[in-house]
Amino acid sequence: MPALCDTWDIMSNVNLEGYMTALGISPCLRKIALTVKVKKVIEQQGDQYTIKTTSKVKNYTIAFRVGQEFEEFTKGLDNRRVKSLVTWEGNKLVCEQIGEKKNRGWAHWIxxxxxxxxLYCEGEVCKQIFKKNANE
Incomplete structure (x- = not known):
């Protein structure tokens, strides 16, 4: 398993607006989100991972065990309830989110x-790249 655990600062963000449009996020919120710099903190304790996405506007935390399906409420994002399953596919940590939107999920890798x-949803793909936080 690759060393995902660290603090990461966003460097690039391609097609976030297309992804948010597919999720049904309002134009006003999309405009705000496009200006926000996010940070990710990925932690592991035993077999549980926690991914915190933080910004000056909103924060989102997800905790899961690889290979165990769980109920996820995407509060503060698109406010939907989905069934999520995170698995390793080679060196990628991949999440499939089953709910009202088709082909939804994400993949992290180094x-x-x-x-x-x-991040993907209904054919739209947002590609983000992060660098290690220099202060950590």
Missing amino acids: EEDKLHLE
Whole structure:
């Protein structure tokens, strides 16, 4: 398993608006989200992972065990209830979210010294790249 656990600062963000449109997020909230710099903190304790996504506007935390389906409420994002399942696919930590939106989920992986994240929903894919936080 790759060393995802660290604090990461966003470097690039491609097609966030398309992804948010697919989720049904309002134009006003999309405009705000496009200006926000996010940080990710990925932690592991035993077999449980916690991913915290923080910004000056909103924070979102998800905790899960790989291979165990769980109920997720995407509060503060698109406010939906989904069934989520996170698995390892090679070196990628992949989440499938089953609910009202089709083909929804995400994948995190390390490439060189960067954290890559793909968020996808109904054919739209947002690609984000993060670098390790220099203050950690």
